[in-house]
Amino acid sequence: MSYRNSGKVDPPVELEAVDQQASHEGDGDFEWTLDIWLNLGALYLTYFSCVWAQAVPGSSLGFIQKAYPLEAAESPWIAGVGSLCLCVISSFIGELSDIFGRRYFLFFTACCGLAGMLISSRAESVAVIIGGQTITSVGFSVGYLTTPLVAEIVPKRSRSLVISATTFLTGVVSIGGWVGMAAVIEHDVGGHNEGWRIGFYLGAGFWALAFGLLFSYHPGKRPNPEGLSVMARLRKFDWVGIFLATASLTLILVALQSGGSTFPWRSAKFISLITVGTLTLVALCVWEAMGAKHPLVPRQLFQHRNYAIGLAINFIEGVAAFGSQSFQSPIVLNLLQPDYFKSGLYNLPSAAGTIVGALVSAIIVYKTREVKWIAIIGCALLTVSVGVMALLEPNINLAAWFLPTIVSGTCIGVFAVLNPVIATICTPNELVATSVTIGTSMRGLGGAIGIVMISTIFQNKNTTYLPEQMGVALAEAGLPVDLMPQVLGALSTGNTAALLEIPGMSTETIGSLVAANQQAYADAYRYMWYSLIPFCVLTLASACFLTSTKHQLTQEVTTVVEPRFSKGKGQHELKGKGEA
Template structure:
């Protein structure tokens, strides 16, 4: 069988832009695409990757309040649990795309099927995001492995899912040779051609800068040498990376061919802000639920259902609509309108509201995250030359993870600052009004910070009424602190909403071309 038929691929001319329809073969000339068992097996392996990766992303964030209960002395650095996922994700994605383009990881589906398949992938990931918190909650509630140890079971399951995925990838994932911008260059030569200086600059710069942001104010002061050195050195390295890839190395990590189409750069910014909500929401929604509504581990997973389930609906719905209309711009604009609406509604949340009142803002966020994540991925794959698709998709994921890392840091700094400002005043007013002697106030505030009720009862003047007043005031103070997180998201959502209007149409790019086939 000829190589062309074996891979079912249509190549772009070297350096061609996927956004330029003159570089594409018309649909009538495109080789006919057929669904068959090898394609379904390839998809099975890839969807297993989606499931296991999403589980590993969701379960740690959903477990944060319960990990803190096991290690209360380390509560101030709980944000690192979420950051430990987003920071490596951000750094490694910048390199993985280029390596996968060289060593072999390519789309093998025709371009007009991408929205549908991306939608199905979103459903698979959504199932993990729904099942993960509830299953993990059951482990925690029933103290699997011991008191306050149930959260470990979800991590063990994650290891099992990754092992299963590895087997499926080895057995079934066999993409054909990618379209290559380097012609017949050997793999070893291509590896030597990788932008290793750019890799060093961006990896070291991102790690230092993001670690500095996480350190700042918690646990170290912003003016400390540890924070300033990591921030400044990281920023200098990132600026150097931008200068190097902008003016010296034009075929590096930020390959200039990727930016020939306007949609690519716009999607990077939009994905950055989407990461704010995706990673920040996953880190802080479970904490807001446990502090304001319920400490039942299973119910915490249930309260997360609107966000997680509607992200499936948003992903699949956006895929179906885009597959029908072949237009992405309207979907992106609507997604960021929903970000704005969701932020505003989350900012007015009050303790002890019913589930219906919680459902709508988190559901709106879920639809926005699911739709925007899918549509931006499809847009980037369409506006990128075929030989750089993996590279482009990795940069998109890196932008999202970078936004998530920044978002988690911003959210943590805002929440910690407001908590320190709001809680003491609210608790003091409430307990003094309930009859606590002023001489016992300082001791009561210190005890409240540690959350040990039995110790509070030993403080002179503390009654059940004082405890109830202090508890209610603390919950209200936490609610008032959380709302500033959502206030901070509003300006970012507004700016990106305006930017979304500058996206170009995708109709001309939604063809029946095959970017690269599979090996039979």
């Protein structure tokens, strides 16, 4: 029976019975053949290229702004277009690949990534860089399919292990990419203010290597229980749902990413974008519930309650994790270490924590075949780390910064493994990619909302605390308050030497002004962390409702790779769940 194509939704108890049957039918040995490793290698290199393409250009944003100061207002879209494309494309790309197969989607990914990186690397304006990054973003948004693809070619019990390797690669990019780019840029490799181009050159090289290695990726054919032709399957696809999802998410995310920067929150542009986007999202929900014969989000995904709980965790954890991670670098620069290269070193605890969290949680899940308790522990630690970050003060030592950031990084590593594992083991085999990419889209939407929320809270508090603190510092130094715009302008650019040109200014006064500026930022950041605590608590509460996964983490393999160099054995497929 095909869950995807039947109109009937079986009750959860039947699915659990099938899971128990799978635990007995799939207990054979799995052989890690050369074909398996070649397939995994191609997918891992593609994933690494995706992470590099998304993370590294954003880390160079400040220096791109220095290279093109007249276009600095548009430069945030170099990073912003990536999260926009990822959230929108993830809402439907999984189902397309579940229907039409995997291989050519990944070749498309590599071509987009290579072309986009080369365009951005040779750009002579911010607009061209954004154009190149748009092409690249389409590529890595499709390329993140690699997470469910590495999972489906190994036994369900081993999925946590292979997925943790993708998180390890993310940590490698965070450590090697960020710190390496900081060193390259600081030493003006390629010319003054030209070091940022190196990241794009390297990214293009990674995509070229991935394209070549993808020729060794040969997954089995996707199940087609009804034997439908390509045109018949295209006609059954929910094109109205894709249009409404794309339109609503694009409008909402553009509004959230532009509000407060490109145009004010109360402007007609923001209000119109968010209103039309919200109404379109409501129309999508109505269409999916009442109008779609074959919904964009298949109802068969929700037969097991763990998937719905997993989506809730994806969204809420996205708010907390994206929010906390996005402000770590500004906190370092404003409170702890103004030097760009040295500030990059302060990101190492978080990246190391992500790697450790992924590896440890993967091993525990593999050994115990349970995700509930590691999820609860991860949520609890995330709550603690956010609470400790609210206690930060200016000029704390590295040890004080190390504890909360490595804990928050560990939590992100835990959920990077758990969320895909939960999605892939409690949904029908023919919907593996669909289940994961919908979760990715939910997490991205939560992250966008979280970043806007805490940014607004920070800005509102900072506009109150900064004038108060600086006014007191100027009054104590016997200087007029009228100097505040000039002082704030110099401090915002790090040009404290310019303050010495002000009559009556001394090095002691500059020191007190810098301290007041840092204290104002610290007080404003504090409320930002307070706002994230309720989301952490909600994530913890959601994790408590997860059910046992012991009967689902079996030796069953969803997609057996094509044997080209070796003959595999013991690679079980579960019959009766839509597999050919």
